[in-house]
Amino acid sequence: MNSSFRIARIFGINVDINPSWLLVFFLFSFTLSTHYFPGMIEGFDTAVYWSMGIITTLLIFASILLHELAHSLMAIRSGIPIKKITLFIFGGVAQMEKEPDQPGVELKIALVGPATSLGLALLAWLIYRPLPPDLAISSMMWFLARINFVVGVINLIPAFPLDGGRVLRAGLWHFMKSMLRATRAAVALGSVFAFLAIGLGFLLLFQMYWVWGLWYIFLGWMLYQAGQASYTQLVFQQAFKGVSVSRGMSSEVQTVEPDLALDRLVEKFYRYKFGAFPVTYGGRLRGLVSYHQIREIPQEKWSETKTSQVMTPADQLAIASPHQEAVEVMMKMAAENLGRVLVVENGELVGILSRTDMMKLINLHMQLGTEK
Numbered sequence: 001m002n003s004s005f006r007i008a009r010i011f012g013i014n015v016d017i018n019p020s021w022l023l024v025f026f027l028f029s030f031t032l033s034t035h036y037f038p039g040m041i042e043g044f045d046t047a048v049y050w051s052m053g054i055i056t057t058l059l060i061f062a063s064i065l066l067h068e069l070a071h072s073l074m075a076i077r078s079g080i081p082i083k084k085i086t087l088f089i090f091g092g093v094a095q096m097e098k099e100p101d102q103p104g105v106e107l108k109i110a111l112v113g114p115a116t117s118l119g120l121a122l123l124a125w126l127i128y129r130p131l132p133p134d135l136a137i138s139s140m141m142w143f144l145a146r147i148n149f150v151v152g153v154i155n156l157i158p159a160f161p162l163d164g165g166r167v168l169r170a171g172l173w174h175f176m177k178s179m180l181r182a183t184r185a186a187v188a189l190g191s192v193f194a195f196l197a198i199g200l201g202f203l204l205l206f207q208m209y210w211v212w213g214l215w216y217i218f219l220g221w222m223l224y225q226a227g228q229a230s231y232t233q234l235v236f237q238q239a240f241k242g243v244s245v246s247r248g249m250s251s252e253v254q255t256v257e258p259d260l261a262l263d264r265l266v267e268k269f270y271r272y273k274f275g276a277f278p279v280t281y282g283g284r285l286r287g288l289v290s291y292h293q294i295r296e297i298p299q300e301k302w303s304e305t306k307t308s309q310v311m312t313p314a315d316q317l318a319i320a321s322p323h324q325e326a327v328e329v330m331m332k333m334a335a336e337n338l339g340r341v342l343v344v345e346n347g348e349l350v351g352i353l354s355r356t357d358m359m360k361l362i363n364l365h366m367q368l369g370t371e372k
C-alpha cells in the first residue's frame with residue numbers, strides 16, 4: 001500500500017491510487033472494449049469500442065471515488081477526520097483517523113456509501129431508459145447502472161468490514177452496549193460469509209469454472225483477512241488506549257558494557273538467550289548489540305574485539321520515551337518492522353518495549369474480549 005501515488009485532493013482529503021488500479025483499469029477497458037460492448041452493439045469501429053471502454057472504466061472509477069467520498073464527508077461531518085482515500089484493486093478505502101464513538105454515527109457513515117452507489121445506479125438507469133438502445137451511450141449507461149447496483153448490493157452484505165457489516169455492527173453495538181463485543185460478533189458473521197465464498201469458489205473449481213472459482217476463493221480469503229485485521233486493530237487500540245510506554249515496557253533489562261570482549265558477550269547470549277543486548281555505560285545508552293553482529297567477526301578475533309566495535313550506536317536506534325503512548329510506539333514498530341524499542345529518559349536506559357510482550361497482552365485481550 002505504500003507504493004500508492006496521489007492523484008487529487010478533494011474537500012481537503014487526499015486521494016491516492018494504488019498501482020494495482022492501473023492493471024484493473026487495463027483489464028476493465030480491455031474486456032469492455034473487446035468483448036462486452038462489441039457483444040451488445042454491432043457495427044462500430046474498434047476505436048469507438050475502445051473509447052467506450054476507457055470512458056466507462058473512468059466513470060466506474062469516478063463512481064467508486066464518489067462512494068468513498070460519501071463515507072468521508074459523512075465522517076468529517078460527524079467529527080472524524082479522514083486521512084486519505086486509497087483506490088486499489090477492488091475499490092477504495094477511506095481511512096478514518098479513529099473509529100466512530102457512537103453506533104448512530106457508524107450507521108450513517110456506513111450507509112451513505114452503498115446509498116451513493118445505488119443512487120448512481122438509478123441515475124445511470126434514468127439516463128439509459130429514454131435513449132434508443134443502439135447508441136454507444138446507452139450501453140455505457142446500462143453497464144454503469146449494473147455495476148453501481150452490484151457495488152451497492154455487495155457492500156451491503158453483512159460481512160465486517162464491508163459497509164453492511166458496519167451497519168450490522170452499529171446495530172449490535174446499540175443493543176449490546178459494547179463496541180468490542182459487537183465487532184467480535186460482526187467479524188464472526190463476516191468470516192461465515194468469507195468461508196461461504198471460499199466454499200462456493202471450490203464448488204466452481206470442481207465444475208471447471210476456473211476463473212470464477214479462483215476469484216471467489218480470493219475474495220473470500222481477502223474478506224476473512226480484512227475482518228481479522230480490523231478486529232485485531234480495534235482490540236489493540238482499545239486495550240492500549242491511554243497506556244503509556246512505561247506501563248508496557250519491562251524495566252529489568254540485561255545490559256552489557258561497551259568494553260566487554262566478544263567472547264564474554266557470547267557467553268551472555270548463551271546464558272540469557274536474548275536476541276540483543278542494550279549497551280550502556282554508567283546507565284547511559286551507548287548502543288545495541290545483536291548476535292548477528294558477532295557472527296560477522298571471525299571467532300579467533302572475539303577475545304580482542306570489544307562490543308563497542310560491532311554494536312549499532314545509540315543515535316541509530318529506535319528509541320521511545322516512557323511517557324509516550326504505547327499504541328503510537330507499537331504502530332511505529334509495526335510499520336518499521338522492529339522487534340523492540342529501547343526506552344530512554346534523559347539519555348538513560350529505563351526499559352525495553354518488546355513486540356513479544358505486547359503481542360501476549362493483545363492476545364489476552366482478544367481471547368477474553370474485555371474492555372477497559
Ligand SMILES: [Zn+2]
Pocket residue numbers: 067068071113114155163
Ligand atoms: Zn463503502
